[in-house]
Amino acid sequence: MKKEASLRREEEGRGLVDHLLSLLRSIKLTIFLLILLAILSIVGTLITQNATPQEYVARYGVSLYEVLNFFNLFDMYHSGWFTAILLLLVLNLIACSLERIPTILKQVLRSSDRKGIETSELKNLPFVERLGRLPFSENMVEEIRRYVRKSFGPCEKVETQAAITLYCEKGRFSRLGVPLTHLSVVIILFGAILGSWYGFKGFVNILEGEATDHIYLRVRDREIPRPLGFSVRCDDFQLIFYDLPGKTEKHVKEYVSHLTILEDGREVLKQAIKVNHPLHYKGLAFYQSSYGALYDATVAILWRDNKREKVTLKLSEGETTPIPGSNLFLRLLRYAPQVHNLGEGIQVALLGPSQTPQAFWLVRGAPLFEPPGGGTIALRLEGIETREYTGLQVAKDPGVWIVWFGCGLMILGLFWAFFFSHQRLWVRIPLDSSKEEIILAGSTNKNRLGFERTFTKLADEIRSRLGR
Incomplete structure (x- = not known):
């Protein structure tokens, strides 16, 4: 059991x-x-x-x-x-x-075992033509062979006791087109999976004149820094506009970043990159992705009690700066080219202990501003400096060349599969014409119409030459 x-x-x-x-x-x-x-x-x-x-x-x-x-x-x-x-x-x-x-x-590697097949088998093939009964002669065989060679290429002569068969075959390897195409798809998918596992796509913003040795990867809702192993510096960023006579409005033609690759502080590569013209280094591709500007502001701090001297602070966008001699901080939130039609200005937040952050605008050229919650402090915007930055997309894809190889293989496989066919042709010439006719027969695995035209033309030529 x-x-x-x-x-x-x-x-x-x-x-x-x-x-x-x-x-x-x-x-x-x-x-x-x-x-x-x-x-x-x-x-x-x-x-x-x-x-x-x-x-x-x-x-x-x-x-x-x-x-x-x-x-x-x-x-x-x-x-x-x-x-x-x-x-x-x-x-x-x-x-x-x-x-x-x-x-x-x-079918591809083995030589056909049906070269000298019998008349009964030939009649079951897709294409069959009877060419009539003619007395056998070697000259006739060679003449038919010459016509077959012209249409189908070299043919093999198979002799039996009853007949001589001319066998012609071409396009045998075209049968590999389909499996080759399947293989190319597998290679492409393998390259894609390899790129998915071991590749990445990150981003970084670099101010003009500054360098960075890391990028950021977005994973879910987090930004994770990833070291590069070298540094990349933005020497210059340019916006190139179209020259349109009579047009006041400007249209951007190109975004160009001039980058330098640094290894241990030593310049090893310089290149200007544009959209779709990346810089390649150590398996990484640096693409021009975006651009923008950061704004630095010079703000004067004055005390209304006149007990302390004026202080000038340099504020950078997105950063928090302490105000000397106090427990307060200023944070530059953003820049605006127009603030209530009064001119350019900045939005600033005043931060302090045990108080709600206060946000307000400082306009260039305006008189002293006394922020709420600022005590005896008065502020004045004295200057704005613009710093442009380039936004780079950084990608690594170790499977990209595998994908390209697969694409090339796919083109070859599809070309082979669609434009070539495995064609076979038999001409059976009986030694005794009183018992059998000369039979022309053929088969193809695809493109039947094209094969039929060639087959019919060959049959007509042989008949004409043999006087039938």
Whole structure:
């Protein structure tokens, strides 16, 4: 009984494995996965990838943002579930190919064993023409062979006791076009998975004249610094405009960043990058992505009790600066070219212990401003300095060359599969013309119309030459 139960479990296990293998080899699974990937690609196009959490919240709201972020739809192409779908498609293609490759290799690598087939077999081929009965002669055989060679290339002469058969074959290796295309898809998917696992896409903003040795990766709702192993400096950033005579409005033609790569403080590479013209270094690609400006403001601090001397502070956008001689801080929030039509100005927040932060505007050229909660402090905006920065997208994709190789292989495979066919031709010439006719027969695995035209033309030429 134990032995029977064990055998039954083994059979059930084999049945489950066979069922899974059958599913994995299914063309329906291939079609389903391709449609699913197409839909997901559309979703990935509609949902901006790797933006900031603030942008997503502003666009979708907090609730929808949390749902989309949970499913990792903001970095979809690096998610585990997307990689799993690609792996399943790879396994599906490999399984489908392995099932068909033995038959294809047999047809491609083995010499045909049907060169001298009998008349009854020839009549069952897709294309058959009877060329009539003519007395056998070697000259006639060579003449027919010459016509066949002109249309189909070299042919082989097979002699039997009853007949001489001329056998011609071309395009045998075209049968490899389909498995080669399948292989190219597997290689492309492998390159994509490799890039997903070991590649990354980050960003960094660099002020003119400054350098950085790290970038930032957006992972879910966090920005994680990643060291580069070297430094990149922005020497200059330029906006180049179109020269449009008679037009006052300017249109940007190019964004250009002049970058320098530094190794241990030593300049090793200089290059100007533009949109779609990145800088490549150590497997990293630096793309021109955005640009902007940071504003520094010079603010004068005066005390209304005149007990202390005037202090001048240099404020940088986004930074908090202490006010000397007090427990207060100033934070430059943003710059505006126009503040209530009074001119350019800055929005500043006054921070202090045990008090609510107070935000207010300082306008250039305006008189002293006494901020609420500032005690005896009065403020005046004395100057604004603009510092431009370049926004770079930094990408590493170790699988990109594998993908390009796969694309080249796919072009070759598709060209082979669509524009070539495996064609075979037989001309059976009986030694005794009183018993059999001369038969022309052929087959092709595709492009039947093209083969039929060539086949019919050859039959007509042979008939004409033989006087039939």
